[in-house]
Amino acid sequence: MYSRYLREEIESRLGSGKAIVVIGPRQVGKTTLIESILETKDYLLLDGDDPKTRTLLTEPNTEQIRTILGKYKYVFIDEAQRIEGIGLTMKIITDRFKDVQLFTSGSSSFDLTNKINEPLTGRKWEYQLFPISWEEFETHHGYLNSEQQLENRLLYGFYPDVLNNNGDEISILRNLVNSYLYKDILSYSDIRKPEVLEKLVQALALQVGSEVNYSELAQIVHVDKNTISKYIDILQQGYIIFKLSSFSRNVRNEIKTNKKIYFYDNGVRNMVIGNFNPLDLRTDKGALWENFLISERMKQIEYKQSLARTYFWRTKQQQEVDFVEENSGKIIGYEFKWNKKKTSRLPKTFVESYNAESNVIDKDNFREFVIMK
Structure with missing residues (x-):
């Protein structure tokens, strides 16, 4: 596996109280990068490509989110651009669950960025990942x-x-x-x-x-x-x-x-x-x-x-x-x-x-x- 330059930078942001968002083209290793950072941690993976996950995460209220997250302190929403209203869901997680470190990845900037920019103003660290440098x-x-x-x-x-x-x-x-x-x-x-x-x-x-x-x-x-x-x-x-x-x-x-x-x-x-x-x-x-x-x-x-x-x-x-x-x-x-x-x-x-x-x-x-x- 290729070691990615961004890994150290992202790891330095853990526990900062902000969501960590990684965007970039498909197949460049966004999921691999985040999972390698989380490999020694107990984390919840929510896959936006999965219809059941999309239903669960589409405009849930705070109590529903609490049930979904359970006791996990690390949460990774993969292919987040597939989930309707994901920006507001991420905002609730970041604002209400201070001890949870949220990771999100997405393949298309025109879709994911549009959905999260306004709700997550001041609440995210955003990184772009490209093919191997x-x-x-x-x-x-x-x-x-x-x-x-x-x-x-x-x-x-x-x-x-x-x-x-x-x-x-x-x-x-x-x-x-x-x-x-x-x-x-x-x-x-x-x-x-x-x-x-x-x-x-x-x-x-x-x-x-x-x-x-x-x-x-x-x-x-x-x-x-x-x-x-x-x-x-x-x-x-x-x-x-x-x-x-x-x-x-x-x-x-x-x-x-x-x-x-x-x-x-x-x-x-x-x-x-x-x-x-x-x-x-x-x-x-x-x-x-x-x-x-x-x-x-x-x-x-x-x-x-x-x-x-x-x-x-x-x-x-x-x-x-x-x-x-x-x-x-x-x-x-x-x-x-x-x-x-x-x-x-x-x-x-x-x-x-x-x-x-x-x-x-x-x-x-x-x-x-x-x-x-």
């Missing part, structure tokens, strides 16, 4: 073994099931994409055209690392621009993709409104386009490298509670910086190259206009980017 992978396998597997990780990604089934990665990813990517999102959101969602995800997968234009996507998928915007938001809330906005302050001709879209996991991205060819046979090697680096950096920013804000930068003259971080007034630009090139450098306009630090990240130095100190 490079840091967690390296801790488990060691430096040398991890380096040897770098190309495989660019192809197959970091879902725990994928990592634990060497040689069967494509079947695992196919099942993951078919069962979760579309079905789960369709069941939790108001999407009436699943075929449109599928076409859109494929179009986004082919444009990783490039700016996306909602009007062009609308033409490709044959829907209007507002539908594209709505579906992209749902895919982001469902932990399939995330957006980077353009960085713009004062330089004339900067691109100000476009977005770049990345996938949380390279393996999911490659399954969507049905391509697991080796890196030396691919034309999208640069895009895979960029997606890997940025998705890993986003995990680090979240796990280490960094205040960094993230962007890309480009001008109408095609000057470009792959990734920009702004933190405490300091601006750092990053250029990503699979192979080291002595001539690689960031545009002079960007560096001078923003007094920016510049970095080129390649295979030789990528660890310092994907593991934040």
Whole structure:
């Protein structure tokens, strides 16, 4: 089992009088993480996928909750987004049963977060869990073994099931994409055209690392621009993709409104386009490298509670910086190259206009980017 970075942070919150909420995509190990924290404790597991549990926990009063909890001091509600009114139930447990430590997990942020945010204001510690990070992978396998597997990780990604089934990665990813990517999102959101969602995800997968234009996507998928915007938001809330906005302050001709879209996991991205060819046979090697680096950096920013804000930068003259971080007034630009090139450098306009630090990240130095100190 992979040791998760968040475990220590969550354990430090035990007994704080607040609920501990872990959200993130399906199959990334939320249940495994919480159960490993509780393995030495006597705890009550309430599974939101179970119809009887859903009935019991839908709008119960205080006395009914007292009966359900019994003498348990640790309570874990798994797949909580399936339970109607779960936010109010969690509020009652947190407010009325002070000696109970409540844990909750959920797969879809657009569903669970909406249900618990208002009732649990000031009453929860919330954490996002993603597929295994490079840091967690390296801790488990060691430096040398991890380096040897770098190309495989660019192809197959970091879902725990994928990592634990060497040689069967494509079947695992196919099942993951078919069962979760579309079905789960369709069941939790108001999407009436699943075929449109599928076409859109494929179009986004082919444009990783490039700016996306909602009007062009609308033409490709044959829907209007507002539908594209709505579906992209749902895919982001469902932990399939995330957006980077353009960085713009004062330089004339900067691109100000476009977005770049990345996938949380390279393996999911490659399954969507049905391509697991080796890196030396691919034309999208640069895009895979960029997606890997940025998705890993986003995990680090979240796990280490960094205040960094993230962007890309480009001008109408095609000057470009792959990734920009702004933190405490300091601006750092990053250029990503699979192979080291002595001539690689960031545009002079960007560096001078923003007094920016510049970095080129390649295979030789990528660890310092994907593991934040």
